[in-house]
Amino acid sequence: MGHSEMAGALDGLLVLDLSRILAGPTATQLLGDLGATVIKIENPKTGGDDTRSWGPPYAETPDGQSDLSAYFMAANRNKYSVGADLSTPEGQALVRSIAAQADVVIENYKPGGLVKYGLDHATLCAAHPALVYCSISGFGQTGPNRDRAGYDLMAQGYGGIMSLTGAPEGPPMKVGVGIADVMCGMYATIGILAALRHRDATGEGQHIDLALVDAQMAWLINEGTNFLTSGQEPARRGNAHPNIVPYDVFATSDGHIILAVGNDRQFRAFCKAFDRPDLAETPDYETNPKRIANRGALSKAVSETLSRVTRDAALEILQAAGVPAGPIHSVADALGSDQAAARGGVVEVPHPQTSAGSVQLLGNPLKFSKTPVQMRAAPPRFGQDTERLDTILKAHKK
Incomplete structure (x- = not known):
């Protein structure tokens, strides 16, 4: 050696x-x-x-x-x-x-x-x-x-x-x-x-x-501590996040992307970038706790919005708007x-x-x-x- x-x-x-x-x-x-x-x-x-x-x-x-x-x-x-x-x-x-x-x-x-x-x-x-x-x-x-x-x-x-x-x-x-x-x-x-x-x-x-x-x-990190703090058994959410919404995998017209909206400013930037003032102005979505409470309806609206554009277009729009988003690589994509x-x-x-x-x-x-x-x-x-x-x-x- x-x-x-x-x-x-x-x-x-x-x-x-x-x-x-x-x-x-x-x-x-x-x-x-x-x-x-x-x-x-x-x-x-x-x-x-x-x-x-x-x-x-x-x-x-x-x-x-x-x-x-x-x-x-x-x-x-x-x-x-x-x-x-x-x-x-x-x-x-x-x-x-x-x-x-x-x-x-x-x-x-x-x-x-x-x-x-x-x-x-x-x-x-x-x-x-x-x-x-x-x-x-x-x-x-x-x-x-x-x-x-x-x-x-x-x-x-x-x-x-x-x-x-x-x-x-x-x-x-x-x-x-x-x-x-x-x-x-x-x-x-x-x-x-x-x-x-x-x-x-x-x-x-x-x-x-x-x-x-x-x-x-x-x-178990935050999910373990979520349970210890609330006594509520954590739910299985697929790719979604227990404490932030919308933070998930979404389908575009030709593939999937990750959208990771971490705060209210980023949510408003997302709505503006995709011309959805209706979502930005909905009281149910104005803060993260409200978005968590109304997770189902908001996720559906976000899904509909992103399904109209291609993966590359969505990522370009989100990056320009300063909204965290990214591709989902295969192992070959990642290592290459x-x-x-x-x-x-x-x-x-x-x-x-x-x-x-x-x-x-x-x-x-x-x-x-x-x-x-x-x-x-x-x-x-x-x-x-x-x-x-x-x-x-x-x-x-x-």
Whole structure:
């Protein structure tokens, strides 16, 4: 992997990654992007991280035996892959030797699942008091559901977000990507960085106990707080907003747009731009609380107005009027946009073990003025760094 001339913000940090699937790997990929050395432990008996086989699509490899599914590649760049079977004394000894040098351990086994291997937080934190040890599980290390498996879909179901997502008349709907896992990984990263700051100040490591379901409930955000404040169960509104109207997806004559009227001035500007003084002068629509109370009738009037113009014309009119609006891109539109090109939304990373010689990955949105994010290494083939682990660790001797 090697260091380039410019140091990353987390240069010199060693992370032992015992996680798999998405939440833990998202966190460790982010730490790797920021400069940490991440050693990913993968089980030779299962062919490594479960997601290596979650395809197609796969990156093509000359041997035709690709373990680089797109899903795996989404969360595993900037890592070394080391094969070790934790159920064997040799595997345990290998992982303990890395833990002895590591600043951070992250794992997502079922609570108590690593005790029999002597790799649980109590054992390792006692042996290495400066260690930051982060455990991710479905429901946390405590509580009535601690032994239940945690999958993203189950977390979205248990944590309430599915009840808010989808069309009002339709079934509860999950978000289109594993957002409970990804957000849990984000909280894990923040927790690890906070614990490292505390360790640097005091010399003390600590255990971080993080649950997919806890994290998902925490990001119910305004809808969760709406319920706590009013006692009213939030309604499923499709693309509409519980607290602002009109803020929704609307059909034009040839496609859909987003209209996001955030205040009364913008509403009046919308009415003027589309020559609808009747709406501007209707007392029922003059303030946001009144527009919320009369949501149905107003949405119908806005829909009729926008259905008479094309998507591009509507967006042009709204932009000229200073009313927030935007297109609804496909994934191809978004990643192929001039904005994505200007901001590094897609990165091409060399990968000598693929047929193309490189892989395309999603960029990291963080832009640092002093310690830029670096794509030092593409997602690894299974166990590709096992033989040179000693060399990697020697480079990190404290």
